[in-house]
Amino acid sequence: MQSNYQLTNNPQIADILILNTCIVKQKTENKIKRKIQDLTKQYPKKLLIITGCMPETDAKQIKQLSPNSILLGTHHFKDIVKLIKNYQQSQLTEKKQKEYLKYQDEQKLLLPKISNNKLISITQISEGCLGDCSYCKTKLAKGPLFSYNQEDILKSIKSDLQQGAKEIWITSQDCSAYGLDKNNLSQLPELLNNILSINKKFKLRLGMSNPNHILPILDQLIEIYKSPKLYKFLHIPIQSASDKLLTNMNRKYTTKQVKQIITKFKQEFPDITISTDIITGYPTETQKDHEKNIKFIKTYKPDVFNLSKFSSHKNTKAGKLKPLLINTINKRTTELMQIHRQTAQENKQKFLNQIFKVFINNKTKIPNIYEARDPNYNIVLIKSNNKNILGKNINTKINQVGVHHMIGEIVEI
Secondary structure (H helix, E strand, O other): OOOOOOOOOOOOOOOEEEEEEOOOOHHHHHHHHHHHHHHHHHOOOOEEEEEEOHHHHOHHHHHHHOOOOEEOOOOOHHHHHHHHHHHHOOOOOHHHHHHOOOOOOOOOOOOOOOOOOOOEEEEEOEEOEOOOOOOOOHHHHHOEOEEOOHHHHHHHHHHHHHOOOOEEEEEOOOHHHOOOOOOOOOOHHHHHHHHHOOOOOOEEEEOOOOHHHHHHHHHHHHHHOOOOOEOOEEEOOOEOOOHHHHHHHOOOOOHHHHHHHHHHHHHHOOOOEEEEEEEEOOOOOOHHHHHHHHHHHHHHOOOEEEEEEOOOOOOOOHHHOOOOOHHHHHHHHHHHHHHHHHHHHHHHHHHOOOEEEEEEEEEOOOOOEEEEEOOOOOEEEEEOOOHHHOOOEEEEEEEEEOOOOEEEEEOOO
């Protein structure tokens, strides 16, 4: 490493422990807090650095759990070596520690990477968001939207492609908002066109995009999606199919607009994979609201369904509301997931016996089983003794379908 540090996944031999944190869900947050306690107790003489979102929102509580730990905010990732030096040289005063938690624009591009899969380039295009959702604690840590420089995004992608990447994942809290902090119109279409024009063979997957920011660029996006390089995959989080709840959540769109977007995409790309997110058990959710979620799933049959139980966070507006009974939340969660599993599997029946050219992007832990993606970003599992198929585009016939994957066999055409 340039800073003379060596990385290890083994905490027993490490001199410094770094824990990256997440606060999206209360359940995850509680697990991380227990992890902080465990590491502090197990390795009392080792320096523990806690980074990610939690230091920005729960610094006092972290210090109660681990008094000797030091904190690094989500907008100071590039300062980690500087933080360690300050600590080692006894220069990390209380004032300086607070500076490492302050907001600043930090572009996390063109940094050294250690990838679990060199075939996949995960490229962040922005930080933060323009939303003010009543339930979201992440906004308190991530802050307002900060779009990364387009030239640097393209440079980062080109570098990954030169290193052997063949699949590009564009990611952020809201991809469709890209550039809105600098302009009145999303710059996402321009960015996507510039990425797709790179003279290399690769597949591109667009990440999560909020409905209110998709709408103004809907026609442009549909034209861009016609590119064979772009996976026919749309991640559009709705959070609720009830307009009343969307208002309570302070989401800036209506269910009619969501349905308009999905319908228009499906008219152009009938086999497109639709991914959505729903929060069940929001404090003001009624049985009628729940039934609207059921109707939405049965009608639009999302292929990927990220279902979350409502997490109550103290520093949010929704956190001040009286929560629903846990039994009610659990019952609604089970019902929604059962309906999703049924409709998602029904969706995949149309692919049976079809032949697709799939991209094989991963070797699973199961001997001779590879994971691939079809043009709609569906997971296809393939059995092969040929170790050279990884990273290749291969014709595959679909023999079986499940809820979230399909099973295929390689065919010669």
